[in-house]
Amino acid sequence: MSDKQPLFQSARQQGYLLCVDCEKLHLLTQEGQHCDRCGARLHSRIPNSMTLSWASLIAAILLFLPANLLPVMTFKSFGQGEPNTILGGIIHLLEQDMLLIGLIVLIASIVVPALKMIAMIILLCTVQFRLHTNLRQKALMFRIVEWIGRWSMLDIFVIGILVALVQLGNIAHIEGNDGATAFAVVVLLTMFSAIVFDTRMIWDSSVADLATAKREQKDNS
Amino acid sequence: MSGTPEQLIACHECDLLMERVTNQPNEDVICPRCHARLYYTTINSIERLLALSIAGLILFIPANIFPILSLQVFGQSQSELILQSALSLFEGGLVLVAMLILLFAIVVPLFQLLILFYISFTLHYRRQGRLLLHAMHSYQHLRGWGMLEIFLLGVLISIIKLKDIADLHIGLGLYSLAALIVITTLSSIFFNPHQIWHQIDLHRDQGVIHER
Numbered sequence: 001m002s003d004k005q006p007l008f009q010s011a012r013q014q015g016y017l018l019c020v021d022c023e024k025l026h027l028l029t030q031e032g033q034h035c036d037r038c039g040a041r042l043h044s045r046i047p048n049s050m051t052l053s054w055a056s057l058i059a060a061i062l063l064f065l066p067a068n069l070l071p072v073m074t075f076k077s078f079g080q081g082e083p084n085t086i087l088g089g090i091i092h093l094l095e096q097d098m099l100l101i102g103l104i105v106l107i108a109s110i111v112v113p114a115l116k117m118i119a120m121i122i123l124l125c126t127v128q129f130r131l132h133t134n135l136r137q138k139a140l141m142f143r144i145v146e147w148i149g150r151w152s153m154l155d156i157f158v159i160g161i162l163v164a165l166v167q168l169g170n171i172a173h174i175e176g177n178d179g180a181t182a183f184a185v186v187v188l189l190t191m192f193s194a195i196v197f198d199t200r201m202i203w204d205s206s207v208a209d210l211a212t213a214k215r216e217q218k219d220n221s
Numbered sequence: 222m223s224g225t226p227e228q229l230i231a232c233h234e235c236d237l238l239m240e241r242v243t244n245q246p247n248e249d250v251i252c253p254r255c256h257a258r259l260y261y262t263t264i265n266s267i268e269r270l271l272a273l274s275i276a277g278l279i280l281f282i283p284a285n286i287f288p289i290l291s292l293q294v295f296g297q298s299q300s301e302l303i304l305q306s307a308l309s310l311f312e313g314g315l316v317l318v319a320m321l322i323l324l325f326a327i328v329v330p331l332f333q334l335l336i337l338f339y340i341s342f343t344l345h346y347r348r349q350g351r352l353l354l355h356a357m358h359s360y361q362h363l364r365g366w367g368m369l370e371i372f373l374l375g376v377l378i379s380i381i382k383l384k385d386i387a388d389l390h391i392g393l394g395l396y397s398l399a400a401l402i403v404i405t406t407l408s409s410i411f412f413n414p415h416q417i418w419h420q421i422d423l424h425r426d427q428g429v430i431h432e433r
Contacts, residue, residue, distance in 0.1 A: 008254050011231035011238040018231040021358060022418045025229055037422065039354050093382070101381050104374075139234060139255040146365075153325060153368055157375030158382075160306035160322045163313060165290060165379065168297050172386070176315045184318045191365075200236040203255065207236075 010200070010207045017044045046198040050127060053197040057120050060189035064113065067186045070179030073159050077172045085179060086110065086155060108154040109183075116152075116190050119145045123197065130205035138202055146194045152187045156180060232257055263413040267344050267420065270411055274338035277404040281331060284401050288392035289376060292383065300392065303327060303372070325368040330405060333367050336360045337408055344420055353421060361414060370402050 011018055015028045022038035030042050071083030084092070086109050093102035119141050125131065126138055159180050166174040230241045234257035244250050249261040263269075284303065291300035303326055311319035336356045343350035350356075376398075380389055 009238055010236040011229075012236055014238050016229065016231060016238060018233060018236065020233065021361060023230075023233055023415060024418070025227075025231055037418065038357065040358065096385075098381060101378055105378065136255060139257070143257075150365055150368060151371055153321075153371050154375055154378070156318060157306070157322065157326070157368075157372045158378050160310050160318070161290070161301065161375055161379040162382065164305040164309040165292050165299055165301045165383070166387075167299055167309065168294055171295055171297065176310050176313050176318065178315075180310075180318050181315055184321050188321070199234045199255075203235040203237070 008207065010203065012044050012204075013207060017042055020046070045200060045204075046196060049196055049198040049201065050124065053120070053193045054124055056189045056193040056196070057117060057124065060113075060186050060193065061117055063182050063186045063189065064117070067179060067183035068110070070182060071177040072155070072179040072183060073163065073174055073176050075166075075172070075174050078170060083177055086183065089155075105155060105158075108151045112148055113152050113186060113190060116145050116149050116194075120190070120193050120197070123202065127201045127205070132206040135202055135206060139199060142194070142197070142199055142202075149187070149191055149194060152190075153184070156184050156187070230259065232259060260415040261413065263411055263416060266411055266413050266416055267341050270337055270408055271341035271345050273404050273408040273411065274334050274341060277334040277401060277408065278338060280397050280401040280404060281334060284394055284397035285327065287394035287397065289394040289398060290380065291390045291392055293388040293390075294386070302394065303398070325366060326372045329363055330367040330369050330401075333360060333363055333405070334408075336363075337412070340417065344417070344424065347424065347427075350421075350424070357414075357417065357421070360412070364409070367405060369398065369405060373398055373402055 011025065012028060017026045017028045017031060018024075019026060019035040019038060019040055019042055021040035022035060024035060024037045026035065026042055028044060031044055033042055034040065035042055068086055071085050072089070074083040075081045090102050090106045090109070093105065123138060123142055126135075159176050162174045163176050166172055228241055229238060231238050232252040232255060235252060235255035237252055237254045239253075239259075242250060244260070244262060246262045246264055250259045251257070252259050286302070288300035288302055291298060293299075304323075307319045307323040307326070310316075310322065336359055339350075340353065340356050340360065342348065343353055373395075376395060380391075383389055
C-alpha cells in the first residue's frame, strides 16, 4: 500500500529545485547558490513572494482611486476647456457615438485593471489560506491576467500622443495632468505584483494535503 | 520517482516533477497538472531570430525618424515622432509618465532587438559569447515590457478622437511601426528559451563559451 506514490509530487517534495531563469533542475540542497548553467541565484520559491505581491497590490488598489478621480488631461481651445478624468473621456467618446472605441478604452483602462486586482486578491488568498479548489482555473486566470494587464497602458499612450500632437498654441492644446501619473503607477504596480507572485505556491497546499493524506493512510494501515 | 536531474523535469508554473519525454517537432509538451506549456520545438529558431532581429533593427530607424501622424488646423500644422509623445509630457511636468512611455515604446523594444541579434548572431556563427548569459537573462526579464502594439492602438484611438476637429495625415513612421510590430511579435513567438539554453549548453561543451 505505502509503495504507491501520490499522483502529483512537486520537485521540492522530491528534493529538487528548478532554476526559474533557464529551467535547469538542481538539487534542493543548492538553495541560495548560483545556477551552474545561467548563473542566476537558485530559489525553490521566489523569496518574499507573498509579501511583495500583497504590498504592491494594496498600493495599486489605493492608487486606483486618485487614478480615476483626478483629471488625466486638459483640452484647451481659445483659453477655454476643462480637465478630463479617464471615465470622463470614455463618456465623451460614447456620447459622440464612438461606441467601439469607447468600449476598448473602457475595457483597457477600467475593467482590466479592476479585474486584474480582483484576480490577484483571489490568487493571493488562495495561497494565504491554503485553499485548494479550482486550482487549474486559477492557474489559467493568472496566465490571462498576466497577459492582458499591460494593455492598461493604452490610455497613457493616448495621452502622450495627444499632448504631443495638439500643440497649436492658443487655437488648441492639450496638457497632461497628475491623474495620468497615478494611473501609470497603478499599471506598474499590478504588473509587478503579478511578476513577483510565484505561481508554484498555488499548488503547494494541494501537494501538502496529498502528503498528509498519504501519512494518514500509512498510520491507519 | 528516480533518475538523475537530466532525465527529470519540473513544471515552471506548478513545480510538478516529471520524467522528460521526447516530443515531435510542432508538438507541445503540456504539464498534466496545470496545463502550462513545458517545452516545444521551434524549427530553425536561431536563424529565424537572426533574420527577424536584423529586419527589426532596420525598421526601427524609419519608425523613429519619420513622423507617425501630422495634424492641420487653420493652416497650422504639427507632426509627431514616437519620441515626442514622451518629450511633450516631460516638458509638461509629468516626468514619470514620460519616462515610462520612453521605456516601453522606444528603449525596451530597441534593447530587445539588439539582445536578440546578439544572441542569434553568437549562436549561429559560434562566436565567443561573453555576454550571452547576461543577454538571455535580460531578454527574459524584459518580456512583456515592450509595448509597441499597445502604442499603435493608442495612435489609432488618437486618430479617431481627433478626426472631427482636425485634418490628420498618417506618416511613414506609422507604417514602419506597424511592420516593426509584426517583426517583434514573430520574434517573441520564435524565441524558444528551453531550446536556446540547450544550444548554449552545446556551445559550452565545445568550449566556445567561457565558463563564468
